[in-house]
Amino acid sequence: MSDLRLTPGRSTLAGVGALVGWLALALQLVLSIQLALGNARSAGWGVFMYFGYFTVLTNLLVAVVLSAAWTRSTAAFWQLWRRPGVTTGVAASITVVGLVYFFVLRHIWAPQGLLWLADVLLHYVMPLLFLLWWWLAVPARGLRWRNLPWWWAYPLGYLVYAMARGAIWGVYPYPFVDVATLGLGRVAVNAAGILAGYSAIALLLVAVGRVKPRP
Structure with a gap:
């Protein structure tokens, strides 16, 4: 598959999106460290917690x-990172971030101030902005259904990573993967459901990629 061929406008959109994304990630890192210090933990613990979230990664x-x-x-x-197969896999993942947060996680806390800003940027603004850029700029007509197993590597790898962190340090990033509370069987069901949703989104992007206008 060919790499991106960006017009100046699409390149500018990518640049603006990258800037917003890096700033949001930096803000969240600072806030994670502050929260750790406020809870009598070390700055290193704040960094450790920061890199435990699928949203951040x-x-x-x-x-x-x-x-x-x-x-x-x-x-x-x-x-x-410009290859359509890579960008589309990332598009599926960031879509899952937005949807899971909106339907499952947003009800369990009410961030204020800068926490709210980081929350909105990472869970809503960046997913929408990236999907817009994907639609405008990514030549996705060459994508195939067989790309899906390759895209599974990231969410499945993250699940193993999250389970290992929980088993060793006793902290799970999300309530639906908390083995200590729900048990391994329930977590397996939850993970299978999310993977099924991820697969549906990825296949939808493949289908859309075949009919969307050429960038």
């Missing part, structure tokens, strides 16, 4: 992809 991927789209570098690292 996926927004990092989004920021890297948008940065790759904005930069003119021909380095292999940046070219990798």
